[in-house]
Amino acid sequence: MRFSRRRRGAALAVAAALGTVVAIAQERSSDNRALVKALPNNFPQINPNGLSATFSTQGFLDLTGEYFQAQGSNGRSCATCHIPQNAWSVTPGVLRLLFDQTGGTHPIFNPLDADNPNGDLSTVEARRAGYSMMLARGVFRRGGAPRAEREWDVVGVDDPHGFAAPDRIVQWRRVMPAINFHLGSATVAWDGGNTVGVDQLAGLVNQATRNVTGAQQGQPAPPDVINNIVSFETSLSTAQLLSFSAGLLNAGGARGGPQELSQMTATAGRFDLFDAWIDSPVASRASIARGQELFNSPNPGNGRSCNGCHSSANNGTNFENLLFDIHTAAAEARTPDLPLYTIRNRVTAEERQLTDTGLGNVTGLWNDLGKFKVPTLRALSARAPYFHNGIAAGLLDVVHHYEQRLNFVFTDQQRQDLLAFLGAL
Ligand code: HEC
Numbered sequence: 001m002r003f004s005r006r007r008r009g010a011a012l013a014v015a016a017a018l019g020t021v022v023a024i025a026q027e028r029s030s031d032n033r034a035l036v037k038a039l040p041n042n043f044p045q046i047n048p049n050g051l052s053a054t055f056s057t058q059g060f061l062d063l064t065g066e067y068f069q070a071q072g073s074n075g076r077s078c079a080t081c082h083i084p085q086n087a088w089s090v091t092p093g094v095l096r097l098l099f100d101q102t103g104g105t106h107p108i109f110n111p112l113d114a115d116n117p118n119g120d121l122s123t124v125e126a127r128r129a130g131y132s133m134m135l136a137r138g139v140f141r142r143g144g145a146p147r148a149e150r151e152w153d154v155v156g157v158d159d160p161h162g163f164a165a166p167d168r169i170v171q172w173r174r175v176m177p178a179i180n181f182h183l184g185s186a187t188v189a190w191d192g193g194n195t196v197g198v199d200q201l202a203g204l205v206n207q208a209t210r211n212v213t214g215a216q217q218g219q220p221a222p223p224d225v226i227n228n229i230v231s232f233e234t235s236l237s238t239a240q241l242l243s244f245s246a247g248l249l250n251a252g253g254a255r256g257g258p259q260e261l262s263q264m265t266a267t268a269g270r271f272d273l274f275d276a277w278i279d280s281p282v283a284s285r286a287s288i289a290r291g292q293e294l295f296n297s298p299n300p301g302n303g304r305s306c307n308g309c310h311s312s313a314n315n316g317t318n319f320e321n322l323l324f325d326i327h328t329a330a331a332e333a334r335t336p337d338l339p340l341y342t343i344r345n346r347v348t349a350e351e352r353q354l355t356d357t358g359l360g361n362v363t364g365l366w367n368d369l370g371k372f373k374v375p376t377l378r379a380l381s382a383r384a385p386y387f388h389n390g391i392a393a394g395l396l397d398v399v400h401h402y403e404q405r406l407n408f409v410f411t412d413q414q415r416q417d418l419l420a421f422l423g424a425l
């Protein structure tokens, strides 16, 4: 039994119409005021697998707060890069749309994130080429000088964009979904670079403060502005609301969707959203429930479970604030557009090749090189591509990564079930 074709067609039509409304929600008047000032809770946003939505404990999404105001000199606000229809990240598709609408002059395109800030960005075609990493992969340029105290040195650099150097590390990073913090870890940013001990709130304050003077090129913001921003982002629960094949994700005793998520409290443990569907006569629901079991269970290939690292129940961050090296920055996983660094241990002279230093440039420790934050797994369908550098174009590529690099083993049926589960989060 499946969701009927007619209902699916109707859902698509409604969602497409709503998608237009949301595009309008991004529109600003000539004096930069939001034209749509609010969105209701659970307002659906279309994505390839269905609809995602956000539930805010503030009662609705106020699109006029400080999060939506440009705080600096370059026209960017938090919401320039963290947008509701992409689960508060931003996808390459939206970036290409914004590029085409403005010839690459929208504030999201700033030399700060160009392939090479010294390159030619003077014409539309030069900008199209010069922002290729954002447009192709949805990644933004981070990095800078390696931290002073460290156990390693960069002894070789191969940067296809000609900007990285031994004293200037370039790290290409996806916009993280700034959501689900009430179940999230204290680690802030892919490499933990904005973390403040185990104090999540302090980490988020630190992140917002630094973003205003960094990506937004502004003067330091007053504390009430930062507090307004952090209150907004910590009110957000975002998740897939509806699956085209399985219907509403909180139907039939299941607990998917953003509203259920907002009512959960942080705990370590298995995902149990879809337990009620394990014997469902609806094939797509049973498949999602089987995928959840695969996610929770030790895998025969390596004895590990997905849930072992993604341990915050029903969210997927790491409950102990640990970061891991899952070979996403390894030379073997490199795509030709990423830089490759040869890094030497100062004591042992051992060498590693990585496309990003990860936690190792935050702590300076050799053993932390290539480690990254375990991100929330909710609303995945709204925000491909995946991993910090966007090397996995879709969820199937994520699963293949785990099979190739971490020795997970799945049958074809299991892979389908796992994908159904991930797509319904
Ligand atoms: C130019 C685009 C851009 C703007 C503007 C921007 N961000 Fe981000 N944000 C990113 C990127 C890229 C990352 C991932 C960076 C990294 O980890 O290296 C990120 C990461 C984050 C994270 C970390 C999430 C996590 O799970 O650890 C938070 C929180 C966040 N941003 C909030 C904000 C807030 C609040 C603002 C406004 C003050 C803001 N961002 C403005 C691009 C942006």
Ligand code: HEC
Binding pocket: 295, 304, 305, 306, 307, 308, 309, 310, 323, 324, 325, 326, 328, 329, 372, 373, 374, 375, 376, 377, 380, 385, 386, 387, 388, 389, 398, 399, 402, 408, 418, 422
């Ligand atoms: C050893 C710890 C570990 C295990 C085991 C693990 N993950 Fe992850 N996962 C991570 C880390 C760390 C990241 C972020 C890596 C990066 O972006 O470079 C991640 C990222 C992801 C992402 C991408 C999220 C995003 O926002 O881009 C998905 C999806 C995911 N994992 C699913 C799974 C599944 C499914 C399994 C089991 C097959 C699994 N993980 C097993 C640590 C782990």
